[in-house]
Amino acid sequence: xxxxxxxxxxxxxxxxxxxxxxxxxxxxxxxxxxxxxxxxxxxxxxxxxxxxxxxxxxxxxxxxxxxxxxxxxxxxxxxxxxxxxxxxxxxxxxxxxxxxxxxxxxxxxxxxxxxxxxxxxxxxxxxxxxxxxxxxxxxxxxxxxxxxxxxxxxxxxxx
Numbered sequence: 001x002x003x004x005x006x007x008x009x010x011x012x013x014x015x016x017x018x019x020x021x022x023x024x025x026x027x028x029x030x031x032x033x034x035x036x037x038x039x040x041x042x043x044x045x046x047x048x049x050x051x052x053x054x055x056x057x058x059x060x061x062x063x064x065x066x067x068x069x070x071x072x073x074x075x076x077x078x079x080x081x082x083x084x085x086x087x088x089x090x091x092x093x094x095x096x097x098x099x100x101x102x103x104x105x106x107x108x109x110x111x112x113x114x115x116x117x118x119x120x121x122x123x124x125x126x127x128x129x130x131x132x133x134x135x136x137x138x139x140x141x142x143x144x145x146x147x148x149x150x151x152x153x154x155x156x157x158x159x
Contacts, residue, residue, distance in 0.1 A: 013112050016104045024101060026108050027088050036085045044078060 013028045027033075052070050055061065061069065077091045083102065084094035086109065094102075123134045 014108045016101055016108065018101060019098045024087075024105070026105055027086070029086070029109070029113055033085055033088075037082060040081055040085065044081070048074070048078065 010028060010030070013026045016024045016026060018024055049056070052073070055066050055069050058066065076095055080094045081091055083097075083105070084091045087094060087105065097105075120136075123136065126132045126134050
């Protein structure tokens with residue numbers, strides 16, 4: 001049993017050097033964090049969606065204007081909450097982090113976590129369990145940038 005526990009990949013993801021010279025240990029992504037993120041997105045995300053649904057559905061505003069309007073009204077704690085979950089710190093601590101440190105933490109997660117594989121598994125499970133076809137990561141990124149797919153399909157919402 002001890003040998004199995006020692007073989008688990010549960011140590012820290014890495015370390016980031018703080019501006020003041022200290023070290024920030026970046027915890028590994030685990031099921032508890034994923035559950036907290038899912039709950040945050042499912043509960044707070046739905047509340048935020050309901051709150052901003054009028055802006056999102058507005059025909060008078062461009063996508064940029066919608067984004068800016070929502071971002072202006074969105075509480076800072078909501079924006080940084082995912083970072084506080086990942087780092088296992090309070091929202092106010094995450095808000096006070098140096099922006100360069102925040103970028104280094106994000107880069108560490110991107111480098112160390114196989115996000116593409118995880119997303120492909122989620123797509124596969126959604127299809128098998130719920131008979132839902134989720135778009136691939138490339139399509140999602142292209143949609144958000146207004147880029148056409150290889151087949152020529154446009155994702156522009158205002159065209």
